[in-house]
Amino acid sequence: MAAKTVRQNQRTLTKAQKRRFVDAVLTLKRQGRYDEFVRTHIEFYLGDGEGRTRVAHMAPSFLPWHRKFLLEFERALQRVDPGVSVPYWDWTVDRTPAVSLWANDFLGGNGRRSDHQVTTGPFARRHGHWDITESVTDGDFLMRDFGRPDHDPTGLPSKAELAEAMRETVYDTDPWNSLSPGGFRNKLEGWSAERGARVWYNHNRVHRWVSGHMLGAGSVNDPVFWLHHAFVDLCWSRWRAHHPKAEPYLPLREPPIGDPQHDKVVPANDTLPPWDTPVHDLLDHGDLYRYA
């Protein structure tokens, strides 16, 4: 069996590691595989007010669904280059457009002011390797708008904000959606439990800070999506370590008939589409990869 994958903090990657990661991503794009991931994420985004079963967002399975999504992506990368893994971006530390994450030899920088087009780095449209085809708008270039200065200025979540989620002592709480008043999952995903409140935290706020494609249905078009979600995944791993006695996933069983969430969420003893993977198989990742 191949050596266990190690996911590194992106700031510790060597130049060669960055190049291999970028090259593998560009290869998947050229093969058409990358856009399949973009489409899957679009397909599985469902609001919790739609009255349908939701698995990827606004639901307890937000964390295992994205864990599996990242694993699938990482396996695809490793078919291109077995030595590559998904790095993580700790946004409580690397918080400015000047950090190496956004340098020309890695993910490239912010979009330009006029149309938010990313013009630097390997994912700039002008280099001819990164055409956007699965998106809401018709531009074929990657977009970013760090901090949204012209719309609603947004900062990255702080250490204190993340710590508040990490202090939660249960994994998730009824009503198992974006209005769950407590629980680690909703605090980390970043919805406010107050009805109508227009404040966003942690995971959601990072999507908003990067903005451009990261703001919408086509967020996977920006490769930083994977580095962001690898850190979200690491936070889940740390939460489990901090709360060893807590149930690693809730709800344990299907909410009963009559409960508004009956048949709307995936309980611990069920499986996750589109892979049909048992939630139980996604609660520990120690056999598959570790974080350095």
Added chain:
Amino acid sequence: MNPNASVTGAAPGGARPLLTRRTLALLLLGGAAGTTATFALRTAVTGSEGRAPTAAGGAAAAAFDETYLGRRIVGAAVPGSEVDGTPAWRVTVDGRRLHLMRRADGTYMSMVDHYATYPTALAATRAAVEEIGHQALRARI
């Protein structure tokens, strides 16, 4: 008669909306009586207020047809689509479909902006227009 029903029935799927503001206003006036219709008309035509005239995401929120930042935005609640009192909306920007989703608190988010929600379909649509700048929506999403 539900004024939204008429509007939805004629809601444009293609590039050229079938309803003008004038016919929309006539439909609203003819279809509902009294102050509700007047309020709906005012919201629809002036578009001066982003909030619904009723509770957040309210089923009675008025259909809209306005030009916002140079884009023609048209939207109406879909009759019979309510989940917990919140209707789905059919919305177009310059004739192209903008998919909106409902959150459990009766607010709306758009495909352009998935990580925030807005108190009404109109507010979500305007925010999407602000975000997309000069780009058009892709026809097929």
